[in-house]
Amino acid sequence: MSPGRRIRHYRMLRGMTQKALGIAAGFPPETADIRIAQYESGARTPKRELLCQLAAPLGVSPSQLTVPRIKSHEVLKQLLLALEDEYGLTVTIMITKNNER
Template identity: 35%
Template sequence: MKIGEKIKRIRLHRHMKQRELGELVGFTDGAANRIAQYESGFRVPKEDMVKKIAAALQVEECALLEPDTGNLEGIMETLFWLDEDMPDVLRCSLTMPLDKRPAEIGSATVPVIQTNAKTVPFNTQPTMLWSENDLLNCLLNTYAVMQYRYHTGKITHEKYFEWKLQWSFGSTITHSSPLSADIEALLQSEAEE
């Protein structure tokens, strides 16, 4: 998703008019017009303007930038925006890969992203994806919990989207932390199904 579309979605989420955002970032004449140009992709904001727009929209700067999938933060931002663009295409869950036996399961779980496809020819068992990178697993664990909260009605879409906009490495549990009550509850509910 391009930066202009992200600006527009976040601005609308904030119930803000283009003119208001333009004035917050310092435009005086034609404030709405300049923001409209960014949102339509006619213009692309420079780095210093991206910082101002992120501050005005009260989001992490990485939520606006084109993600660099060469790093973990970029991978997560890509997943977040894909989730907004195409809800229910990717779902996170906490489960173990097929090659792990119950006796080997310690205190850690491996998150899995699985498809929700139900139509031919994709009505087979979903494909599992996990990582050997502990930090990525931690990030996916956190994402799985938030996605679970949203899909079970514990939080609204607005709160779920807000969490994605405010997400950063600093807001994520560390991979050395014990499992949270949410993760344990999620694992318990999946075990019962």
């Protein structure tokens, strides 16, 4: 899920309008809704600093608005195991005949 879709998801969960989120993030009231609409639609991509500004009024951590970059199978495995520990998920890692996962 893209950062824009994540922003929209959490905004809707909080019952916030685009304008309210934009103002809470520090945008001028005249353009607050337009800016949030641009991020949610993917027309613009927020930088890390802005994700932090948006995360606070949404009540989430900035990392919840970003798309994780997984660079290897081992990194993915560690991420899945961490999710298993933190959220009680059950992760099954299967290795095929060709040693593919």
